[in-house]
Amino acid sequence: MATYLITHEVDDVEAWKASPKRDEVFGRMGIAIRTFSDPSGSNRVALIAEIPDLAAFQKFMQSDEAAAAMKHDGVHPDTLLMLRES
Structure with missing residues (x-):
């Protein structure tokens, strides 16, 4: 199993954080995730x-x-960036 850091921008950070969609989609693929948001208030999440x-x-x-x-x-x-753990 490999670990990845995935960043992208969203319309609304609070709505993105509250959404169950990631768990629904990634959970059935066996993907474990942890979410992050920019403390400076941008719309970039990870x-x-x-x-x-x-x-x-x-x-x-x-x-x-x-x-x-x-x-x-x-x-x-179009803002999605995916980096693999070295």
Whole structure:
């Protein structure tokens, strides 16, 4: 299992933090996550994600379901950055 830091911007940080969508989507994929928000108040947020199957995750992220989940949570997909733990 690999650990990733994933950052992106959202429309509304409080709505993103309160959303159950991440747990619904990632939980069934066996992905454990921890969420973070910028204390200075920007709309940049982050996840630490333990991803057991990166290929399955990448395939999912290209799906309509992933697009709908990101839209639901106000995620700006064009700002997404994913870094693997070294």
